[in-house]
Amino acid sequence: QVQLVQSGSELKKPGASVKVSCKASGYTFTSYPMNWVRQAPGQGLEWMGWINTNTGNPTYAQGFTGRFVFSLDTSVSTAYLQISDLKAEDTAVYHCARMLQADYYFDYWGPGTLVTVSS
């Protein structure tokens, strides 16, 4: 069965970096694009962008360029989200979500990784 397992919660200080992982199993990793979705505490869902798991080409939503980087390690079927120069407003749960292909719905979601930025 399809599973997306994410890394555990992180507590970081402002200015630090964090790398969140999303390990996929139960399907061919490179056949399905992976999206990243942010959910601030008590708030709704915000699409950050997606990465083509076949080519490694990322697409970032406006507001998620510069400090946010999507990457892959296809040898271990894992997608990564790295955020640098963390700010308090980056405090959120970050979900990975599988997409069947570009411009499709998200059929499986990871449980989310809480990143807390606090001094």
Place this chain on the structure above:
Amino acid sequence: DIVMTQSPDSLAVSLGERATINCKSSQTVLYNSNNRNYLAWYQQKPGQSPKLLIYWASTRESGVPDRFSGSGSGTDFTLTISSLQAEDVAVYYCQQYYSTPYTFGQGTKLEIK
């Protein structure tokens, strides 16, 4: 960007009664070449990640109870729960995947009356 607006923001319905959530997009999400509406509905229970309920506006995901149904086309869509069960307490989101940035509605919190 396509703005998705849900109504109401919150809803309280008695067990066994019908619940209706609306979603309006700022521009059409109907792709004329294949006559498909690029609209999905997700359910997020407290402390959990979102779960896909409906895609193509009206196609129920495998395993989703048939009390959940989706309807609408173009810019106006509805999620209906025909007979509310206790386990349906959640926040419901609509999402357009017609064009990037893929955007979500603000969410509708569904509670038991």
